[in-house]
Every structure is written in C-alpha cells, then in structure tokens.
C-alpha cells in the first residue's frame with residue numbers, strides 16, 4: 452500500500468504512516484504564478500493499492516481541488532485502487548435543500564470524486580446519516596466517540612456525576628452512541644435555533660435533567676457559537692463544570708477566542724483538522740485519530 456498526503460493535514464498523515472509501519476510516498480504540489488496548481492506523484496503506483504490523506508477543511512475549495520488532482524494523477528499512474536482518507540469531509544453540512552433554491556453541496560462533491568476515479572472514501576464522524584448515500588462508491592465512516600469515551604472514563608466522569616449534552620437535535624444519534632459507551636450516561640438535548648440567513652445561534656431551553664457536571668458533544672466546532680450558547684444556558688441552569696468533546700476543530704472566525712472566553716473548562720477535539728499554533732488556546736486538548744484510521748486501512 453502506498454500512502455500519499457495532500458497539504459491540508461500532513462501531520463496526521465505522518466502519524467498514520469507511522470502507525471501503519473510505512474512511510475509517506477512522494478508528492479509534489481506546484482503552484483503557478485496565477486495560483487493554479489499541478490500535482491505530481493513521485494513514486495511508481497502501477498498495480499498498487501494507494502491511499503491519499505486530505506482533510507477538506509479551510510481553504511475547502513483549494514483542498515478539494517488538490518484531492519481531485521491527486522486522485523487523477525494516481526489513476527493515470529496505473530494505481531490498482533485509490534482510497535481517499537478525508538478525515539474532515541468539507542461541505543457535509545449542506546446535505547440537503549434547507550430552503551427552496553439551494554444546492555446540495557455534498558452530493559456535488561461526491562459525484563466529482565466518483566467521476567475522477569476514486570474507489571473508496573474513509574471519513575470520520577459525518578454530520579448526518581444521509582451523507583454516505585451521496586456516494587456511488589463504497590464509503591466508510593469511522594468514529595471518534597470511542598476515543599472520547601476512553602478519556603471520559605479515565606477522568607472518572609461517570610453516570611452518577613455527569614450528564615451528556617447534545618447542543619442540538621441533530622446530535623441525537625451521536626449522543627445515544629456515546630451514552631451507550633458510557634454505561635448509559637444520561638443525556639439532555641438543547642433546543643438550538645440557527646438563523647439560516649445570518650448563521651446566528653440561540654438557545655432558550657433544553658430537554659432533560661441536568662446536574663453539576665455537563666459533557667457537551669458535537670461533531671464540529673466552526674464559529675464556536677453553538678458551544679458558547681449551550682454553555683451559557685447550562686451555566687444559567689446551575690451547571691458548574693462543562694467539558695466539550697467535538698471531533699472536528701473547524702475553528703473559523705473567532706472560535707478560539709470565543710471558546711477560551713466561554714464558561715467551559717476544557718475543549719477536546721481530534722486532529723481530523725490541522726490546528727495551527729495561532730488557533731490553539733489554553734483550554735484546548737487535541738486527541739489523535741491516527742490509530743483509528745491506520746487500523747481501518749490495514750483491515
């Protein structure tokens with residue numbers, strides 16, 4: 452198996468190859484003066500099973516174009532199979548038409564990946580069950596929830612002391628799985644509202660009984676608004692300690708500042724998205740999904 456990495460999350464790709472007991476194969480990304488890019492595979496891939504690791508986080512369009520080009524280069528190089536490991540799958544939130552006249556972005560991306568010659572896609576914690584239906588090729592969804600459950604258990608946070616919180620109704624599937632992994636830890640659901648035109652988030656109430664310690668679980672943190680609003684609501688309802696577990700550190704806009712200044716104690720994310728030094732903050736803790744991905748690739 453030959454593993455290549457795009458430029459979006461090379462540090463995760465490097466960990467994955469260590470876990471696989473191999474090395475990254477050579478890939479060159481050349482940038483023309485006008486900003487266009489060309490990729491070149493530097494290893495022979497004829498009749499090889501190949502893997503390309505590329506998170507499609509910000510800059511999302513650029514990272515997707517690079518992924519399309521790498522898949523095309525592998526195909527032209529005669530690869531036997533091409534698997535894309537896309538730890539964070541960009542555009543997944545637009546998985547259906549929310550308002551008349553909108554596109555279905557994730558379907559467009561899936562169709563392009565099918566067309567360029569990809570054979571299989573591996574992603575981590577997809578936003579909804581609908582997303583895998585967009586693909587015409589086999590897809591695998593891995594989950595960081597067992598990694599989160601392990602940390603929660605190691606901390607000694609159990610169902611008598613803690614309550615899981617999903618910051619919106621869309622997280623119900625996720626919270627139920629984590630609850631089962633934690634000996635049926637109770638959970639509450641925040642009733643979040645998002646203005647579809649402005650993106651502004653608000654929440655006035657939640658369903659369920661809360662205690663003194665809350666563990667908020669989400670698939671991704673983008674602006675940080677969802678977490679900040681949920682944390683405010685929990686604090687107003689007597690919660691003293693709040694821990695956040697979210698798979699994808701999308702961290703757009705002022706998210707690091709908002710999270711650091713929010714009422715939460717710690718924010719656990721994974722390395723599906725590369726977090727630059729400037730975006731790190733004191734409350735942030737990063738867990739790795741490299742073993743999860745390496746295990747899937749070698750099975």
Ligand code: R5P
Nearest residue numbers: 621671672673674675676677
């Ligand atoms: C929404 O349905 C997602 O699960 C996340 O809650 C959301 O994308 C987080 O976005 P933000 O950090 O911008 O509120």
